[in-house]
Amino acid sequence: MKQSHIFTKTRKDISKNEESKNAQILLRAGFIHKEMAGVYSYLYLGKRVLDKIQQVIREELDAIGCQEIIMTALQSKTVWEPTNRWADDVVDNWFKTNLANGTELGLAFTHEEPMTRIMREYVSSYKDLPQLTYQFQTKFRNEARAKSGIMRGREFLMKDLYSFHTDKESHLVFYNQMKDVYMKIFTRLGLGEGTFLTMSSGEPFSQYSFEFQTLSEAGEDTILYDTQHKVAVNKDDYSETIFSDFGIDMKDLNLLEGKSIEIGDIYTLGTKYSEALGLTYADANGQNIPVFMGSYGIGVSRIMGTMVEFFAQGDKMTWPEEIAPFKVHLIALNTDKSEVMKSAEQLYQDLHTTGIEVLFDDRDERPGSKFSDADLIGIPHRVIVSNRSLEHGGAEYNGTILSLDQIQKELS
RNA sequence: CGGGGAGUGGCGCAGUGGUAGCGCACCUGGUUUGGGACCAGGGGGUCGCAGGUUCAAGUCCUGUCUCCCCGACCA
Numbered sequence: 139m140k141q142s143h144i145f146t147k148t149r150k151d152i153s154k155n156e157e158s159k160n161a162q163i164l165l166r167a168g169f170i171h172k173e174m175a176g177v178y179s180y181l182y183l184g185k186r187v188l189d190k191i192q193q194v195i196r197e198e199l200d201a202i203g204c205q206e207i208i209m210t211a212l213q214s215k216t217v218w219e220p221t222n223r224w225a226d227d228v229v230d231n232w233f234k235t236n237l238a239n240g241t242e243l244g245l246a247f248t249h250e251e252p253m254t255r256i257m258r259e260y261v262s263s264y265k266d267l268p269q270l271t272y273q274f275q276t277k278f279r280n281e282a283r284a285k286s287g288i289m290r291g292r293e294f295l296m297k298d299l300y301s302f303h304t305d306k307e308s309h310l311v312f313y314n315q316m317k318d319v320y321m322k323i324f325t326r327l328g329l330g331e332g333t334f335l336t337m338s339s340g341e342p343f344s345q346y347s348f349e350f351q352t353l354s355e356a357g358e359d360t361i362l363y364d365t366q367h368k369v370a371v372n373k374d375d376y377s378e379t380i381f382s383d384f385g386i387d388m389k390d391l392n393l394l395e396g397k398s399i400e401i402g403d404i405y406t407l408g409t410k411y412s413e414a415l416g417l418t419y420a421d422a423n424g425q426n427i428p429v430f431m432g433s434y435g436i437g438v439s440r441i442m443g444t445m446v447e448f449f450a451q452g453d454k455m456t457w458p459e460e461i462a463p464f465k466v467h468l469i470a471l472n473t474d475k476s477e478v479m480k481s482a483e484q485l486y487q488d489l490h491t492t493g494i495e496v497l498f499d500d501r502d503e504r505p506g507s508k509f510s511d512a513d514l515i516g517i518p519h520r521v522i523v524s525n526r527s528l529e530h531g532g533a534e535y536n537g538t539i540l541s542l543d544q545i546q547k548e549l550s
Numbered sequence: 551c552g553g554g555g556a557g558u559g560g561c562g563c564a565g566u567g568g569u570a571g572c573g574c575a576c577c578u579g580g581u582u583u584g585g586g587a588c589c590a591g592g593g594g595g596u597c598g599c600a601g602g603u604u605c606a607a608g609u610c611c612u613g614u615c616u617c618c619c620c621g622a623c624c625a
Contacts, residue, residue, distance in 0.1 A: 150574060150586070151562040155555095155618040175617060229625065248625085282551065282623060290624085358624090471584060506585040513585090524584065534584095 139464070140486075141499040144168075146181050148511045159356060160443035161287025163450050167514040169463075176284020176292035183515065184442070186463040188295065191327060191438050192274050194460060195297050198323045202315065204270040204299060209252055211276055213244045217251045220414040231280040245278035250433055253300045254411045261429060264304050264421050268312065272299035274438060286356060288443040289399065299434040302412075304419065309406065309430045316404050316434055320350055321368075324401065327441060328458025332448060333401065334363045334370035337380055346375075346383065347405045351398035356447040359400055362393045370398075399444050400437075407431040455516030464497040466549055467517035471505045471524035482523040485533060485542050494549055521545055 146168030156162060156172070164170045169184030180188055196206065218224035224244070226232065233245040246252070253271060261267060277296045284292050299316075303309040317335055324333045332353040337346050351361050351370060363370035371380050373395065381388055409428035412418065418426040449456050459465070466489060470482035479500070486498040497517060499508055505524075512520060522534040532541040535548060 147575080148586090149561060153562070153618085155557090157619070172617095223625080231624075279624080283621095285619085474583085504583055504585090504587060506583090506587080508586090509584080510586045522584080526584070 139497055141497055142501045144182055146183065148514050156287070158285070158287035158289065158443075159450060160289060160446040163446045163453075163455055163514065164288065164443070166453075167455070167516070170288065176281060176290065178288050178291060178439075180439075183463040187442055187457065187461055188438060190461045190463075191441055192295075192297070194326050195274075195323055195436060195438070198319055198326070199270075199272055199297075199299065202270075202319060204272050206273065207271050208273045209246070209249050209256075209275060211246045211278065213246045213252060215242045215244065217255050217415075218244070221251055221411060223251065231282075233278045233280050246275070247277055247279045248433075248435075249273070249275065249298055250300065250407065250411050250431075251415065254415045254417050254431070257302055257429070258415060258417045261302060261417065261419055264419050267302055267304050267419060267429065268308060269302040270299065270312070271302075272297060272434075286358070286443070288439050289356065289447075290358070291439070294440065295438040297436040297438055301432040301434070302417075303430045303432075304421070304427070305430050306406075306408070309432055313404060313406060313432055316432075317348060320402055320404065320434075320436070323436070324350060324352075326460055327445070328461060329401070329441070329444065329448060334361065334368060334398070336361055336363075336370040336372055336398075336400075337375065337383070338372045338403075339375040346380075347403060349400045350402035352401050352444050352448065353396045354399050354444065354447045355397055357397040357399040359398050360395060361398045362395055363398075364391045364393055367391065399440070399447070401441050401444055402434075402436040404434045405432060407433055450516070453510070454513040456518055457516045459518050462517050463515070464495045464517050466494055466496040466519045466521060467499065467512050467515065468496050468521045468523070469499040469508050469512060471508065471522060471526075473500065473502050475525055477528060478523055478525060481528060481533070481542065485521070485523065485545065488542070488546055489549065492546065492550060519549060521549075 148168055149166045152162050152166050156165065164184060165172065167183065168181055169187065171179040171181055173179055215224045223229050231247060235243050237243060257269065261269065274295060274297050276293055278293050281290065281292050284290055301309065301312050303312065321330065321335065324330050329352050334351050336349040336351040338349045339346065349372065351359060360373040361370040362373055362376055367386055369384050369386065378388070381391065409430055411431055412429040417429045419429055421427050445457065445461065446455060468482060468486055470478055472478045482498070482500070486496060489496045499512065527534045527539055530539040532539050533545055535545050540548065
């Protein structure tokens with residue numbers, strides 16, 4: 139893509155009303171547009187980042203046999219009443235509305251109930267289990283107070299996975315596998331270093347659940363973590379014995395305290411939803427038994443914000459290689475010189491045809507503003523073609539001049 | 551939901567009762583060109599909305615909507 143064709147521009151200033159670092163950088167770089175508090179549009183560059191985060195998650199989930207679907211955000215109250223989660227005094231952040239005929243609707247804040255309801259149509263035997271379904275879906279939560287830029291919005295993109303098993307044992311096998319899969323995902327996303335498997339106080343259905351917490355000053359949570367064992371506990375839930383479930387002796391731990399962002403979580407749901415909604419299967423003896431369930435979330439848009447919090451330094455952002463909107467930022471200086479533009483254009487075409495994603499800054503701007511823009515946009519590989527670089531025989535990459543062919547090889 | 555702050559060109563801001571301004575961005579011309587250039591000229595705002603006070607309201611009063619920060623909440 140040629141930068142001169144992108145409708146967004148970078149900005150020098152941003153409202154002092156928007157304080158969070160992720161919103162500052164993303165707004166200034168033109169990745170997102172704020173519609174209202176907690177509600178953001180994702181523009182060209184931001185959409186590309188979001189897509190790449192999704193793709194990493196998709197690849198890892200598909201690899202273990204999960205099936206991608208997409209459910210509706212429009213929810214009928216009849217699906218939610220059996221679990222008592224339609225009631226406003228139980229769930230206070232519904233966005234509710236009505237059909238023209240008066241039927242009450244809600245915008246989904248999660249999808250356990252409708253997913254369970256769908257499964258009821260298809261699961262009737264132990265032979266139909268296990269099933270693993272997931273989606274990337276917009277969730278709506280009428281937060282009393284949106285904050286922290288895209289980290290806590292009223293509308294956000296989430297990956298939610300649901301697992302359906304015959305019993306607790308088979309569920310736990312998958313559940314434990316998911317701990318590793320999640321860490322693998324976060325590692326690929328470039329957040330592995332700062333992300334900890336974190337024990338959290340249980341849901342009503344189990345003693346503990348696990349969160350995946352990424353260390354950040356912008357976080358809303360506080361964890362006690364151990365870098366060597368790569369485990370943590372939510373500070374609120376800390377107790378003397380909590381680490382025994384990890385098989386770790388407290389004496390071996392060196393606990394540090396830090397603020398963190400919850401980027402994912404995994405829950406054992408048990409039979410709460412299957413019982414309420416009548417999702418049962420016939421076992422080998424023909425007996426009807428409630429399906430044993432789990433749910434597994436990753437905040438996709440929140441991860442995008444977390445990356446900015448994690449990687450941006452001042453006005454300079456650096457996206458992880460796999461997530462960056464483009465792999466290479468090709469910057470042409472001295473755009474009035476035809477040799478420069480000819481070489482840059484040639485390199486752009488060559489990279490493009492070999493399948494390398496490249497953003498080509500072909501704009502007629504001064505070097506300083508091009509570099510500042512590039513810093514803000516945060517593409518990890520930068521190649522500069524200029525009068526000077528051509529005089530030295532090519533383009534600049536990582537501080538050295540290489541021939542265009544060499545650059546092509548380096549980046550392939 | 552409690553406390554605090556703020557709504558003025560696309561963006562960031564100034565303007566305490568008397569002809570709406572500045573910076574960025576934008577347009578034209580020129581000079582510049584390896585870290586957000588400079589000169590000259592130019593376009594663009596019924597000051598969140600509604601009502602009121604006044605000869606006169608961006609400015610004062612009342613109501614209302616919205617945004618941000620802190621706290622509570624976050625299944």
